[in-house]
Amino acid sequence: MTMQDLTVIAASGIALPDQPFHGRHLISGHWQDSADAATFDRVSPAHGLVVSRSALGGAAEAQAAIAAARAAFDSGVWSRITGKARAALLLRVADLIEANVERIAVLETLESGKPISQSRGEVSGAADLWRYAASLARNITGDSHNTLGPDMLGVILKEPIGVVAVITPWNFPFWILSQKLPFALAAGCTCVVKPSEMTPSSTVMMGELLIEAGLPAGVVNIVLGFGQPVGTTLASHPDVDMVTFTGSTAVGKAISVAASATLKKVALELGGKNPQVIFPDADLDSAADAVTFGIYFNAGECCNSGSRILVHEDIAEAFVAKVTALSRQVAFGDPMNPDTQVGAMISPAHQGKVDAYVKAAVAAGAKVTLGGGALQVPGMGGQFYQPTVVSGVTPEMAIARDEVFGPVLACLTFCSMDEAVALANDAAYGLSAGVWSDSVHTCLDFARRVQAGTIWTNTWMDGFPEMTFGGFKQSGQGREIGRYGLEEFLEIKTVAMRIGRTRPNWVKTR
Numbered sequence: 001m002t003m004q005d006l007t008v009i010a011a012s013g014i015a016l017p018d019q020p021f022h023g024r025h026l027i028s029g030h031w032q033d034s035a036d037a038a039t040f041d042r043v044s045p046a047h048g049l050v051v052s053r054s055a056l057g058g059a060a061e062a063q064a065a066i067a068a069a070r071a072a073f074d075s076g077v078w079s080r081i082t083g084k085a086r087a088a089l090l091l092r093v094a095d096l097i098e099a100n101v102e103r104i105a106v107l108e109t110l111e112s113g114k115p116i117s118q119s120r121g122e123v124s125g126a127a128d129l130w131r132y133a134a135s136l137a138r139n140i141t142g143d144s145h146n147t148l149g150p151d152m153l154g155v156i157l158k159e160p161i162g163v164v165a166v167i168t169p170w171n172f173p174f175w176i177l178s179q180k181l182p183f184a185l186a187a188g189c190t191c192v193v194k195p196s197e198m199t200p201s202s203t204v205m206m207g208e209l210l211i212e213a214g215l216p217a218g219v220v221n222i223v224l225g226f227g228q229p230v231g232t233t234l235a236s237h238p239d240v241d242m243v244t245f246t247g248s249t250a251v252g253k254a255i256s257v258a259a260s261a262t263l264k265k266v267a268l269e270l271g272g273k274n275p276q277v278i279f280p281d282a283d284l285d286s287a288a289d290a291v292t293f294g295i296y297f298n299a300g301e302c303c304n305s306g307s308r309i310l311v312h313e314d315i316a317e318a319f320v321a322k323v324t325a326l327s328r329q330v331a332f333g334d335p336m337n338p339d340t341q342v343g344a345m346i347s348p349a350h351q352g353k354v355d356a357y358v359k360a361a362v363a364a365g366a367k368v369t370l371g372g373g374a375l376q377v378p379g380m381g382g383q384f385y386q387p388t389v390v391s392g393v394t395p396e397m398a399i400a401r402d403e404v405f406g407p408v409l410a411c412l413t414f415c416s417m418d419e420a421v422a423l424a425n426d427a428a429y430g431l432s433a434g435v436w437s438d439s440v441h442t443c444l445d446f447a448r449r450v451q452a453g454t455i456w457t458n459t460w461m462d463g464f465p466e467m468t469f470g471g472f473k474q475s476g477q478g479r480e481i482g483r484y485g486l487e488e489f490l491e492i493k494t495v496a497m498r499i500g501r502t503r504p505n506w507v508k509t510r
Contacts, residue, residue: 006386008338009333011379013329016336017457021107023054023204023224025061029217031099035060040225042198042443045113046335046344048381052111052201058226060154062192062233068165069190070239072218079126079160079188083138090134091184092213094127101420104205106336108174111199113382114298114343115196115335117437126178129481133182136486140187147407151502154392155495160188161265162241164489167227167255168203169247170196170346171301176269178471180342181220184244185350187489192221192240194231196247196392198346200224225252242267242489246303249403250402267478267488269470270405271403272303272431273447274426277310278319279444283458288322290434290460291409296330296342296385296387297461300407303475304432304454304461308400308410310423320391323409324370327387328413342407344382351383354406358388359397361410367392371407394499395426403429417442421449430472434460453479 020041024031032038038056043049055061073079097104101364106121112119145154164184168176173195184191195203207222221229235243235258242265245255252268259266276294278287294306311319335343345351351374358372371388388408393400399410414420424433424446433452435443443457453471456462463469468482478488 002382003330004178006375007210007329007331008375008377009331009337010377012334012337014334014336016049016110017051020050020508021201021204023052023057023201025065025224026059026204026211026220026222027061027065028071028208028221029211034058038218039403040197040202042111044110044344044382045346046380046382046384047110053108054197054200054204054224057230057420059233060227061223065192065223066234066237066239068161068218068221069192071384072161072216073160073190077216078185078219080188083140083186086186086188087134087137089132089136089213089215090185092326093176093182094134095208096209096212097127097130098124100209101451104174104202105396107201107205108199109335109343111201112170112173113335113346115337115340115343117338118298119342119413122175123171126175129175129178129465130182132481133186133486134495136183136483137186139313140486140490142492150501153497153499155497157493157495158490159493161489162189163239164189164191165240165243166191166246167231167234167247168195169268171298171303172490173199174202174206177206179485180246181206181246183481183485184489185219187486188244189489190219192223192234194223194225194234197224197226222269231255232258236261236346239264240264244478244480244488245269252476267480268430268476269303269478269480270474270476271364271429272305272475273308273403273427273429274304274306274330274403274432274434274452275308275310275427276306277420277424278312278438278443279317279435279437279439280312281438281442283438284295284315284319284322286327286458287436288319290436292326292330294434294460295409296327296407299342299345299385300392301346301405303403305405306434306460307404307408308412310412310414310420313413314417316411320369320389320411323411324389327389330387332384332387334380342387344384345406348383350405351385354385354404354408355401357399357404357406358390359398359410361390362391365392365394366390366397366399366451369411395423417445425451428474431475432456432471
């Protein structure tokens with residue numbers, strides 16, 4: 001296959017920053033370097049230059065941030081103020097996000113390799129999450145029980161869980177932070193945030209906006225660095241009441257182990273191997289476009305990636321041909337060009353892992369219909385991978401079962417609803433799934449039987465702040481966004497109230 005077979009956007013020539021962004025820790029309202037002055041660099045995966053230099057935190061910085069969050073929570077400066085006051089601040093943050101979209105998006109693109117148009121959409125869309133969380137801050141309600149007898153009243157209160165460690169990944173650093181942080185704040189919690197070491201800077205920028213919005217010192221703290229020791233300290237520390245983590249299933253399991261000693265609450269949003277099931281009566285043109293979007297959006301580095309399709313055998317050959325033809329038209333290349341749809345892979349090591357899955361599938365008998373190797377973008381270094389379609393995949397192949405996390409589509413076939421459901425559920429994951437059919441009965445039957453936290457019918461990856469997100473099985477535990485996303489950060493307290501001096505004495509006096 002030649003470059004002419006694909007749509008490739010060469011280096012744009014857009015000026016890049018002269019100096020790397022300098023990120024520091026935010027602890028108790030103050031920006032600070034690490035005690036030993038250590039730093040780490042992030043090299044742009046698309047452009048090959050250092051785009052950020054960040055303070056390298058250790059256990060000391062993590063412990064200081066936890067102490068600041070604990071003191072802020074216990075003081076009540078945030079946990080005991082009104083929902084109205086919390087909502088007002090969250091709304092100010094939303095406005096500030098919208099005023100700083102371009103600045104944040106550019107750095108996110110440089111650190112992650114994703115297209116600038118998608119970074120802009122991610123950052124600007126995050127403002128809506130903050131506004132929705134603000135609405136929930138004023139609507140935290142419990143229950144009352146007025147049927148316990150004339151001398152008793154029962155009240156169920158919902159209170160903030162306490163100090164929350166927020167650990168976020170590199171693929172959607174600003175969006176996923178905004179799926180967690182505003183909801184924790186709406187509940188009245190205080191937080192310590194650790195972003196991925198590969199994309200730390202948009203989180204630092206969020207810290208700047210929180211200070212500008214007037215958030216009290218210590219309510220949100222940020223520690224930059226690596227999972228060991230920063231993440232491990234956050235997960236194991238007794239003064240942290242909850243950990244919310246998005247990332248790989250393997251790391252999620254490690255966090256659960258680290259948190260188990262203190263029995264703190266753990267919420268995990270982990271991997272996915274998400275099927276889209278296409279029936280013969282579907283709008284095949286629309287389905288093919290959605291499949292193409294689902295596998296190449298964010299270079300497939302997305303937990304909701306539609307990384308495997310299950311196509312009815314009667315239409316499989318024609319449908320895979322449609323997807324392959326569309327894949328040739330998807331614009332791969334310089335992420336700083338607004339016309340680019342797919343940018344660079346996050347790291348050379350990850351690109352190698354993705355390529356290994358494709359090669360293993362071919363060795364096992366699958367066929368590469370398109371792509372299957374590195375992509376050379378004129379005028380650029382960095383790591384890019386071709387749009388890749390693999391057909392003839394069978395359920396036992398690793399490419400059909402593991403989270404590849406790249407622009408690689410695995411195509412399988414089925415002949416009945418029962419087989420489609422069995423194939424869809426034949427995975428350790430259960431994050432999302434999709435079904436394509438003109439029959440509402442087919443769509444509902446599949447939706448009720450598939451083991452996944454989100455099911456899309458005749459669409460893919462539509463999301464709204466109101467619609468809760470999370471997975472079954474090894475895709476995680478707990479839920480994010482929506483009302484249930486707020487509930488994750490609340491503890492339930494029962495208050496039994498006796499009215500008047502009506503309690504009978506237990507001790508019988510003589």
